Amino acid sequence: MIDLYTWTTPNGRKVSIMLEECGLPYRTHAINIGKGDQFAPEFVAINPNSKIPAIMDPDGPDGKPISLMESGAILVYLAGKTGKFLPQAVRGRYDALQWLMFQMGGVGPMFGQVHHFLRAAKEPVPYAIERYVNETRRLYSVLDRQLAGHEWLAGGEYTIADMATYPWVARYEWHKTDLNDFPGVKRWFDKLSRRPAVQRGMAVPKV
Numbered sequence: 001m002i003d004l005y006t007w008t009t010p011n012g013r014k015v016s017i018m019l020e021e022c023g024l025p026y027r028t029h030a031i032n033i034g035k036g037d038q039f040a041p042e043f044v045a046i047n048p049n050s051k052i053p054a055i056m057d058p059d060g061p062d063g064k065p066i067s068l069m070e071s072g073a074i075l076v077y078l079a080g081k082t083g084k085f086l087p088q089a090v091r092g093r094y095d096a097l098q099w100l101m102f103q104m105g106g107v108g109p110m111f112g113q114v115h116h117f118l119r120a121a122k123e124p125v126p127y128a129i130e131r132y133v134n135e136t137r138r139l140y141s142v143l144d145r146q147l148a149g150h151e152w153l154a155g156g157e158y159t160i161a162d163m164a165t166y167p168w169v170a171r172y173e174w175h176k177t178d179l180n181d182f183p184g185v186k187r188w189f190d191k192l193s194r195r196p197a198v199q200r201g202m203a204v205p206k207v
């Protein structure tokens, strides 16, 4: 059984959604990042970067245990392990990977900065708020253009790129975005929200 180390945040929920979609059995360990659990030596041994999510799979590629950090790498690993949600065809595979990297390098870090400056910063920093709100809006426009013409981010197939992006868009109220301004994103978001595996993954961890 895979051990999942996670918390109630978008990066963690990408992985619980994938585990639920694949029907892989897993055990959840809640790492309370508000209380500093991510710095405990037992967790640092699994993720030297002290961030959730991380997994430990006792049945790794060579039959030996493997631990992994970085949500994007974990999603690619689980797709490789199960043969699901990352197209086999080379063109489709790279298409999905480019949208996964777009999430990892753009959507996650930029939306995260908006959350920080709107909700956590000790004092208002108008320059930072404007910078990251504008970039978030620009990223939504890119997603919207793609989703206006395609059912899923990587075209015709539901992939790990959609699973990675969904939990960040689910925080649209935190980054003060009206999804009605982005009808392609809204249609995609509503459809994903109805998937039972997505609903179960979004409820992890139970705290």
Ligand SMILES: N[C@@H](CCC(=O)N[C@@H](CS)C(=O)NCC(=O)O)C(=O)O
Pocket (backbone or CB within 6 Å): 009, 010, 011, 012, 033, 038, 050, 051, 052, 053, 069, 070, 071, 072
């Ligand atoms: N690039 C990493 C980012 C992970 C990350 O930032 N995790 C946050 C929660 S969403 C965290 O653990 N923060 C705790 C901290 O920074 O101390 C990934 O995608 O796995």
